[in-house]
Amino acid sequence: MPVDMRAIIIGAGRGRRLMPTTENVPKCFAVVHGKRLLDWILDALAAGGVTDVCFIGGYRVKAVEREYPQLTFRYNTEWEQNNILVSLMCAEDLMDRPFVTTYSDILYTGAIVADLVASPADIALGMDTDWRTHYRPRTQHPPHDAEKALMKDGRVVRVQREIPYEDATGEFIGVAKFSARGGALLREHYHRRRQEFLDKPYRGAATFQKAYLIHLFQDMIEQGVPFGHADTHGQYREIDTQEDLDLAQRGWEA
DSSP: OOTTOEEEEEEOOOOGGGTTTTSSSOGGGOEETTEEHHHHHHHHHHHTTOOEEEEEEOTTHHHHHHHOTTSEEEEOTTTTTOOHHHHHGGGGGGTTSOEEEEESSEEEOHHHHHHHHHOOSSEEEEEETTHHHHHTTOSSSOGGGSOEEEEETTEEEEEOTTSOTTTOOEEEEEEEEEOHHHHHHHHHHHHHHHHHHTTSOBTTBSSGGGOOHHHHHHHHHHTTOOOEEEEESSOEEEOOSHHHHHHHHHHSOO
16 A cells, blocks of 8 residues: 555535535534544545545635644635536645545545555546445435446446436446546646636536536546546445435444
């Protein structure tokens, strides 16, 4: 396991669909089994061998700074005008060595982090292969909104919401690993597409500023960049709505 692996947590957005929980605190402060999402994430990262952690903040970031002074911080000051892809690149200066990136509104285990870190691929995505079970009770976040994927022969060959429900072999959980070379490829493709599409629609997003990570990932796959994956079978939850939070209280194994 590389000793210089760091983590970048993307936590700038407000999470309006999780109101009233996010009225005065960031989304990652939502509590499951008496523990904040951010604490679940930090524990999973540590269990996977990653303890050098950066938090990209925006909405209510001062609360995170106050409660977690051990973290490194980067800031998305325009979080209301952009989306998760642009937000991640606020920590571009920390991508000079291998890193794991993670959404801040999810639950997962140290096992998937360890498997991603151990992956020989320059870029590897965490995938839930039991994603349909996770979606059945989610009336407020239907499967067509899932970041679905197709995997074949150890590679991710497609990652798009538009993949038919019946065809998807997994869902991207929001956790990914980049080697130093993988990080360089990410930055190279990001800046090229940003220059081309800044104020234009980009792969389903109204503008490049509003793009998701999977928009760029799919673009890179189509350009021939290989993406590996590491899988979890159901040990993952997304907390996007109050319903999701209630489901996690009942279904997540503490």
